[in-house]
Amino acid sequence: MTIEIHHLTKQFGDFTAVDDVSMRVEEGSLTALLGPSGSGKTTVLRMIAGLEVPDGGRIVVGDRDVTDVRAQDRNIGFVFQQYALFKHMRVQDNIAFPLKVRKWKKDAVRERVAELLALLRLDGLGGRYPNQISGGQRQRVALARALAARPQVLLLDEPFSALDARVRDELREWLRGLHEQLHVTSVFVTHDQGEAMELADEVVVMNQGRVAQSGTPQSIVREPNSPFVMNFLGRVNELRGEAKHGEATLEGLRVPFPGANGSTVPVVGYVRPRCLELTTAAAAGALPVSVVRVVSSGDVAKVHLVTREGSSLVAELDQSALDGLAPDGGVEGGEFHARPKDIRVFEVEPAVARPAGD
Amino acid sequence: MASHSVGAALPSEEPRQASTSVFAEPAWVRLLLIVVGVGFLGVVVILPVALVFEQAFALGAGFYLDAIRDPDTVSALRLTLTVAAIVVPLNAIFGVAAAWAITKFDFRGKSILITLIDLPLAVSPVVAGLIYVLIFGAQGYIGPWMREHDIRVIFALPGIALATTFVTFPLVARSLIPVMQDVGREYEEAAVSLGASGWRTFWSVTLPQAKWGLLYGIILCNARAMGEFGAVAVVSGKITGKTDTLPLRVEKLDKAFDTTSAFAVASMLVALAVVTLVLKVIVEWRTSDHESGPGSPAREHV
Amino acid sequence: MSWLKKIAVPLLILTALAALVACSSDEEPSPTSTSTPTSEAATGTAAATGTAGAAEATAAPVTGEKIELLNVSYDPTRELYAEYAELFKEHYLFQTGIEVTVSNSHGGSGSQARAIVDGLEADTATLALSGDTDRLVDAGLLDEGWQSEFPLNSSPYTSTIVLLVRAGNPKGIQDWADLSDEGVGVITPNPKTSGGARWNFLAAWASVTESGGSEDDAKDLLGRIFSNVLVLDSGARGSTQTFIDRGIGDVLIAWENEALLATRDSDDYEIVYPSISILAEPAVAVVDDTVDDRGTREAATEFLNYLYDPEVQELIARNFYRPSDPDVLAQFRDQYPELKLVDIGYFDGWTAVQEKFFADGAIFDEIYQP
CATH class of the missing domain: 3.40.190.10 (Periplasmic binding protein-like II)
Known part of the structure; x- marks a missing residue:
């Protein structure tokens, strides 16, 4: 089933949680709603499930407009952040709950529960109570329960946030595998960009109740469309300057900026630490910098730099490249040249920043 | 309020661990605390209760049996149980409805409802009784009409039940509200997203998770319903053998210098309280066996 | 041994309580219905038994008619009226063949008057002060001049x-x-x-x-x-x-x-x-409003009149009130010195x-x- 969202809006008092959001989730895809807290991603998810009533806009699942359909009639599986397992029911009764509600026959219920216990590797735990199993197991019970009635769509709210790091990594891979096996259209909410990039076919980045950017993980990483997305996807260095006549000047560095015409506009350029190269000799498109400090963690070293104009930068270099710069070992305090391999320049003020190539 | 202890009585969510206390106090501190706790309990609770029984048996078991077999006392016991049987279910239903409305919905006048629920706790029971006299009394608002139609409310069972209901109605709601707030909305949302109707959600999810609060509230309500004196005294008419409840009977016997009989009847009230507590303990045992049994916490393995 | 006793006592009470509840459960549970018959063994007096004996000889034919009376009184008269109710029952049955059951209500005299005004359907008011009874007149339940209805300012005992x-x-x-x-x-x-x-x-x-x-x-x-x-x-x-x-x-x-x-x-x-x-002088009165409504005037009046009977005066004396009958008072001179x-x-x-x-x-x- 596809999910189409048209101009969805939701206010909580004076706070606009979701502001004119439209998106489309393809059938069988695994889509991530990514954003910082308060960006409205969970509210969108809850509105799809029917747990919040939108103030405006439509939600269409498959070819059915569900905007005015009650949550209990939507047949959408929802996995809660803290799982919301019924503590007074055993694992098997939790999983059977949606089936009993739908008045399935006893045999069918038993069969389906057994099937799900096996699918989610919960064999032997059916008779336990939720407080007698581990966090990871609880999450799988929640999944089994959400999947039991064969929902059209599966929604997961921060599915891994309640787990510790090791379990989280294992579960991610496993969930990806499960999705490939079941192919139920799934949407999950996360604030962890790594999680979104690793798991999702499609990522929708949200900010302040709006969609900031959507696309495949690769396209978003490669072509962030705004300072916000740029910033949200990982650490960046900022270089400020101005642009005129299709060219930006950032602390002496000249970069093409097709967006600028005759008048001067303030701009900021973003460079990822991985995209800064250090050289000993001056080169075209490189800035003179001095090394303040080097923090090495084995293969990769973080080099803290300062430009002539006083801006702080960080470059991430392979240890071998760093060793090549100063064979005698003394990099700290040395003068070098930093060359951005990839820089993205945005105009500072306007609401919609225009991307530019390098 | 006592409701905090309800929250504490809930089975913990995390698997239990057989860990030793991190507060490794010296043995004498623990001993001192235990002695103080038990000693205080003994002086404040156990001693008076023991005295009730001692006084009740002051003239021997034969006298005691005669006192509690007195037809007027039996009638008082029956009336007390009847009132409790009417009031407790009524307040359980009301309390659940009110607690549900207050914890799960936002509506106009919610704060007024909360205040109204607390009102009987703030109003003296005597005033509560007088309110009903003012309404149903012969000089009251609808009393004359009721008398014409031969309907008796005050100085009869309905009045006693009404006054008792008034006095005890906050108890179930007040015990439930914090527990239902603790349970959290997401369990109900989970049930709804799984296809359950509001009604089904309430019975299968909300109520079972709040059952400790409900049970506690019912026990409290029952104890108060059987023990209420002030409000009932005003509306009962105190007709011996007819509208005397056990507490009124105790007072009447005491006023007539029949101290031993008074304590004998008082011991029945105490015994009723003990029965209630035993029931509570039994329910607790059975439920905790079920829910958080000896199963050791499972190891994390994915 | 004392430990055994301590365990035995609550057990005994629980058992007794269970037995009581079990015994009474088959009876009519509504307390507004007929009053629980009081056991004669518990409250019957020697005098009452005497009357009962006489009743067998020359009793009026038993009509099968039943009347209930409510006597509203004040606190210390509880034992007096509990005994008197039994005595009067025998007397009235003997005299009229009608079975009358008297229920008694006791409380503070003032609050009892208040309860009658508020609708407690008392057939007779036997309160502590005539001032309290006067409040029934104010409420229109009792005719003025009530205190001359019965002998001695309507005070059968003092x-x-x-x-x-x-x-x-x-x-x-x-x-x-x-x-x-x-x-x-x-x-x-x-x-x-x-x-x-x-x-x-x-x-x-x-x-x-x-x-x-x-x-x-x-x-x-x-x-x-x-x-x-x-x-x-x-x-x-x-x-x-x-x-x-x-x-x-x-x-x-x-x-x-x-x-x-x-x-x-x-x-x-x-x-x-x-x-x-x-x-x-605690004064007694028949509450006109109630007895007219319920048709119990005759029985209620006799209930108060019979208080002046020497036999009842003795009962009154035994219950610590001064009898108004001079002969009975003389008989109890030790207890009630002049x-x-x-x-x-x-x-x-x-x-x-x-x-x-x-x-x-x-x-x-x-x-x-x-």
Whole structure:
């Protein structure tokens, strides 16, 4: 089933949680709603499930407009952040709950529960109570329960946030595998960009109740469309300057900026630490910098730099490249040249920043 | 309020661990605390209760049996149980409805409802009784009409039940509200997203998770319903053998210098309280066996 | 052994309780229906059995008709009316062939009057003070002139105020004047809140004015008595408990019936009869409104009339009230020694008393400042 969202809006008092959001989730895809807290991603998810009533806009699942359909009639599986397992029911009764509600026959219920216990590797735990199993197991019970009635769509709210790091990594891979096996259209909410990039076919980045950017993980990483997305996807260095006549000047560095015409506009350029190269000799498109400090963690070293104009930068270099710069070992305090391999320049003020190539 | 202890009585969510206390106090501190706790309990609770029984048996078991077999006392016991049987279910239903409305919905006048629920706790029971006299009394608002139609409310069972209901109605709601707030909305949302109707959600999810609060509230309500004196005294008419409840009977016997009989009847009230507590303990045992049994916490393995 | 006893006792109670509940569960549970028949073995008196014996001989034919009466009275008459109800049942059945069941309601006299006004359907009101009964007249439930319906101002029994002292009378209290001696601790309730306390006050007052003293002398005595009061409880019962249960004070100014009750089971107290006291006349009345409504006038009237019967007067005497029948009173002289008594008429009635003594700023406020 596809999910189409048209101009969805939701206010909580004076706070606009979701502001004119439209998106489309393809059938069988695994889509991530990514954003910082308060960006409205969970509210969108809850509105799809029917747990919040939108103030405006439509939600269409498959070819059915569900905007005015009650949550209990939507047949959408929802996995809660803290799982919301019924503590007074055993694992098997939790999983059977949606089936009993739908008045399935006893045999069918038993069969389906057994099937799900096996699918989610919960064999032997059916008779336990939720407080007698581990966090990871609880999450799988929640999944089994959400999947039991064969929902059209599966929604997961921060599915891994309640787990510790090791379990989280294992579960991610496993969930990806499960999705490939079941192919139920799934949407999950996360604030962890790594999680979104690793798991999702499609990522929708949200900010302040709006969609900031959507696309495949690769396209978003490669072509962030705004300072916000740029910033949200990982650490960046900022270089400020101005642009005129299709060219930006950032602390002496000249970069093409097709967006600028005759008048001067303030701009900021973003460079990822991985995209800064250090050289000993001056080169075209490189800035003179001095090394303040080097923090090495084995293969990769973080080099803290300062430009002539006083801006702080960080470059991430392979240890071998760093060793090549100063064979005698003394990099700290040395003068070098930093060359951005990839820089993205945005105009500072306007609401919609225009991307530019390098 | 006592409701905090309800929250504490809930089975913990995390698997239990057989860990030793991190507060490794010296043995004498623990001993001192235990002695103080038990000693205080003994002086404040156990001693008076023991005295009730001692006084009740002051003239021997034969006298005691005669006192509690007195037809007027039996009638008082029956009336007390009847009132409790009417009031407790009524307040359980009301309390659940009110607690549900207050914890799960936002509506106009919610704060007024909360205040109204607390009102009987703030109003003296005597005033509560007088309110009903003012309404149903012969000089009251609808009393004359009721008398014409031969309907008796005050100085009869309905009045006693009404006054008792008034006095005890906050108890179930007040015990439930914090527990239902603790349970959290997401369990109900989970049930709804799984296809359950509001009604089904309430019975299968909300109520079972709040059952400790409900049970506690019912026990409290029952104890108060059987023990209420002030409000009932005003509306009962105190007709011996007819509208005397056990507490009124105790007072009447005491006023007539029949101290031993008074304590004998008082011991029945105490015994009723003990029965209630035993029931509570039994329910607790059975439920905790079920829910958080000896199963050791499972190891994390994915 | 004592441990065994401690375990056995609660067990016994639980069992007894279970048995009681089981026994009574098959009976009609509604307390508004017919009253529980009281067991004759428990409350029947020798006199009652005697009447029953006679009934077999010359009883009126049993009609099968049944009547219920509600008698609303005040606290200390509980045992009296419980016994009387049985006696009257036999009497009325014998006389008319109608079975009458009397229920009794007891409480503070004032609040009982209030309850009748509020709709407690009393067939008879046997309250402590005629002033309380007068409130039924105000509410239109009772016709004026009710106090002349029955003999002797409708007072089939009376009581008076006496002094209760500790065994051996260590302070040598003989009369009202001794209460003003230095070092005597006096217990009485507050006349502002208690009806009984007003009787106490008036009795002491009369002791001065009846022996030739002036009103100023009376004020002086009462001022000194009240300066000896250790605890001023709000009600008569509270004062009794202060004196008996808490052991405070040397003398309690008390109702005679209350004092007799206190000395019945205990040798720790004795009664001192002062030279003069006051005659308290609890008056009885048939509540016209109720009996007309329920058609019970005949039975209710007989219920009160029969109180004057010598046989019942004896019952009254045994229950610590002074019988109005002179022969019966003479028979119980030991229990009720002759006393010089003044009645409320001596003070021109309750309205005058209230105004003169107990209203704000009146004599009591004058002589007593807490």
